[in-house]
Amino acid sequence: MTKGKTLPATRALLRTRPKAAERIRESARDLFYRQGIRAVGVDEIVNHAGVTKPSLYRSFPSKDELAADYLRHIGEEGLARFDAVVAAENPRAAFHAWLKDLQRKATRTDYRGCGATNAAVEYPERKHPARKVATDIKRDFRANLTALAAALGAHKPERLGDALLLLLEGVYASGQLFGPAGPARVLIEAADSLIEAHTA
Amino acid sequence: MTKGKTLPATRALLRTRPKAAERIRESARDLFYRQGIRAVGVDEIVNHAGVTKPSLYRSFPSKDELAADYLRHIGEEGLARFDAVVAAENPRAAFHAWLKDLQRKATRTDYRGCGATNAAVEYPERKHPARKVATDIKRDFRANLTALAAALGAHKPERLGDALLLLLEGVYASGQLFGPAGPARVLIEAADSLIEAHTA
DNA sequence: ACGATATGTTACTGACCGGTACGTTCGCGG
DNA sequence: CCGCGAACGTACCGGTCAGTAACATATCGT
Numbered sequence: 027m028t029k030g031k032t033l034p035a036t037r038a039l040l041r042t043r044p045k046a047a048e049r050i051r052e053s054a055r056d057l058f059y060r061q062g063i064r065a066v067g068v069d070e071i072v073n074h075a076g077v078t079k080p081s082l083y084r085s086f087p088s089k090d091e092l093a094a095d096y097l098r099h100i101g102e103e104g105l106a107r108f109d110a111v112v113a114a115e116n117p118r119a120a121f122h123a124w125l126k127d128l129q130r131k132a133t134r135t136d137y138r139g140c141g142a143t144n145a146a147v148e149y150p151e152r153k154h155p156a157r158k159v160a161t162d163i164k165r166d167f168r169a170n171l172t173a174l175a176a177a178l179g180a181h182k183p184e185r186l187g188d189a190l191l192l193l194l195e196g197v198y199a200s201g202q203l204f205g206p207a208g209p210a211r212v213l214i215e216a217a218d219s220l221i222e223a224h225t226a
Numbered sequence: 227m228t229k230g231k232t233l234p235a236t237r238a239l240l241r242t243r244p245k246a247a248e249r250i251r252e253s254a255r256d257l258f259y260r261q262g263i264r265a266v267g268v269d270e271i272v273n274h275a276g277v278t279k280p281s282l283y284r285s286f287p288s289k290d291e292l293a294a295d296y297l298r299h300i301g302e303e304g305l306a307r308f309d310a311v312v313a314a315e316n317p318r319a320a321f322h323a324w325l326k327d328l329q330r331k332a333t334r335t336d337y338r339g340c341g342a343t344n345a346a347v348e349y350p351e352r353k354h355p356a357r358k359v360a361t362d363i364k365r366d367f368r369a370n371l372t373a374l375a376a377a378l379g380a381h382k383p384e385r386l387g388d389a390l391l392l393l394l395e396g397v398y399a400s401g402q403l404f405g406p407a408g409p410a411r412v413l414i415e416a417a418d419s420l421i422e423a424h425t426a
Numbered sequence: 427a428c429g430a431t432a433t434g435t436t437a438c439t440g441a442c443c444g445g446t447a448c449g450t451t452c453g454c455g456g
Numbered sequence: 457c458c459g460c461g462a463a464c465g466t467a468c469c470g471g472t473c474a475g476t477a478a479c480a481t482a483t484c485g486t
Binding site: 060061062064065138139143144146147148149150160161164165168185187188189191192193194195196197198199200202203204208209210211212213215216219220222223 | 260261262264265338339343344346347348349350360361364365368385387388389391392393394395396397398399400402403404408409410411412413415416419420422423
Binding site for chain 4: 067068080083088089
């Protein structure tokens with residue numbers, strides 16, 4: 027015990043996420059996205075994950091933080107996919123493919139929009155953990171759209187980026203309001219019109 | 227008592243909405259919009275209205291139906307305002323004014339978007355009373371936008387209407403995500419671009 | 427085989443949820 | 457001024473919410 031630290035390296039290595047926590051994460055993602063965060067209780071999450079409540083609270087300090095974690099995952103995934111578009115050899119084509127993919131998803135009957143936007147709707151209070159993550163995601167997304175607009179040769183990248191952001195948020199919202207025959211069908215031609223107007 | 231009906235006219239007149247119910251309606255509108263429907267309990271509503279819970283349940287069968295009533299009010303108000311735009315002498319100018327007004331509201335720090343869209347986010351289940359009203363509102367709104375697009379001389383009114391719907395839903399969502407400096411600032415020029423592309 | 431770490435089990439808390447049985451006050455017509 | 461019904465309040469219900477305490481067991485590297 028003379029100033030012994032009990033193997034710090036081992037401790038660091040064993041810090042890999044255990045199995046129960048990961049199951050909880052996956053269940054939370056599924057349930058939070060499909061039903062909304064407020065609509066899902068922690069009991070439902072642990073049942074779906076096949077674990078018990080104490081396991082949840084050993085890995086996450088609260089339901090709010092679990093929701094924030096769920097949103098962080100959304101943010102990382104979504105922003106990474108968009109970074110690839112911006113950095114693509116042909117940004118125009120890459121963006122077009124990205125739009126087609128979004129259009130396909132947004133016209134499915136069970137589409138639920140953007141989890142981050144939905145979370146901001148559910149938690150208007152700005153200091154809420156989930157709300158804060160959602161706001162950060164959208165800030166980054168907006169910056170990415172500006173970068174994309176620049177890569178597309180826009181005269182005013184911020185303004186084209188914002189116009190595209192309006193369009194995309196519109197797809198997120200209206201995709202879950204109208205079904206497969208919703209307004210998302212005009213997404214690509216509308217995006218093209220905006221791009222055209224900013225690059226002519 | 228010979229077949230006496232006890233003054234039917236008087237009864238009909240006294241059927242005017244009593245005071246408590248109207249206070250409840252107003253409180254519900256305020257709280258539901260600002261905080262979201264799920265976030266507001268019936269106790270908070272009746273406290274805000276200065277009445278008691280039984281008064282609420284005498285005028286409304288359930289919280290869900292009160293939420294549906296709140297949305298019906300939103301729908302009537304919003305659709306009436308938009309009908310005036312479509313039927314205006316100069317639809318283009320009337321729509322422009324409508325957009326400016328929306329832009330002004332959507333860039334306020336406490337903006338909370340469209341109550342109907344928010345309700346659909348909070349209640350994905352399609353058979354929920356609030357969700358049903360929200361869906362109806364959006365269906366009518368979409369039809370109104372198509373009518374507006376026709377009045378603006380669009381070659382394909384449905385497609386311009388849908389494009390504008392995407393833009394507007396985008397304003398609703400991003401207005402509450404970004405503050406006053408949000409992407410709603412490009413709303414009018416984006417709408418003009420879309421209209422231009424469909425009327426050229 | 428050991429010790430540490432991860433997980434399960436059970437039961438519980440206090441707060442809050444939507445909703446209701448029942449008593450009380452008010453206003454108006456006779 | 458009485459009586460009667462409409463409007464409203466008091467007090468409560470069972471259920472569910474997020475979160476926790478205490479203890480038993482499983483798993484794994486060494």
